[in-house]
Amino acid sequence: MEYFNCDGKIYKNNTTVISINSRGFRFGDGLFETLKSRNKKLQFADDHFERLWKGMNLLQFKMPVHFTAEKLQEEISDLLNKNGHNNIARVRLTVFRGDGGLFDEINHIPHYLIQTWALPDDTGKWNSNGLLLGIYNDVKKSCDILSSVKHNNFLPYVMAALHAKKQKCNDAVLLNNNDRICDTTIANIFLIKGDVIHTPSLDEGCIAGIMRKNIISQLVKANLKVFEGEITVDDLLNADEVFLSNSIYNIRWVQRIGDKEYSNKITQKIYTSFLSTIS
Secondary structure, eight states: OOEEEETTEEEETTOOOSOTTBHHHHHOOEEEEEEEEETTEETTHHHHHHHHHHHHHHTTOOOOTTOOHHHHHHHHHHHHHHHTOOSEEEEEEEEEOOBOOSSOOSOOOOEEEEEEEEOOTTTTSOOTTOEEEEEEEEEEEOOSTTTTSOBSOOHHHHHHHHHHHHTTOSEEEEEETTSOEEEESSSEEEEEETTEEEEEOGGGTOOOOHHHHHHHHHHHHTTOEEEEEOOOHHHHHTOSEEEEEETTTEEEEEEEETTEEOOOHHHHHHHHHHHHHHO
């Protein structure tokens, strides 16, 4: 039996705790963070909580004095112990508003859920087979103040993931409302052309990924050329290499998109160099 944490109390996984009047359930009124724990230590915890606070401020939550990163990390640690997830684990922290309709919320105090899942020992290792991606065209991401936030209204990504499964792809690339490259269902995207590493800027509607942020920082420190800006589908299909990044898998290279195949020589060097900074 595994467990989860709701508002500081631990429950068995089959326990119902969310009200049918929850704004989080009714409207997707909340946001979340996905973190990786290795040996019960959260990776990039400061970055994750900084992003969470920014998102909560944007969504106009009222922050109680006791709602701190230190408190939440203690509760995450307790839950990891309770579930026996002592090696590599995925942690999801979901914050949501309580009961109420669209115009009559009870208050703006955050409720939260903490869940953990054990991950295979090879999670984050180099993916020697490479990923197969598709491009999803039916739903576009908007470029606005919510675009970079991991909020609970995740329908564009849900639909793109369903598309990827139907196409037998590992993931799908989402476009923004200008038909340019945004990100994928679970990752930020990078491409390499010549000696320049490109990635969509946050203005292009992509999630402000924690791994994205740290990879860009390491690339700049290594004096590599990094361009954050607009990327078209043609740019993507004409790239030499493509790789994805997120907090769980670190860096994964893309082998093919449609009929286009990519190499991985530079990507593998970036992976090896970056991995040494977080091991």
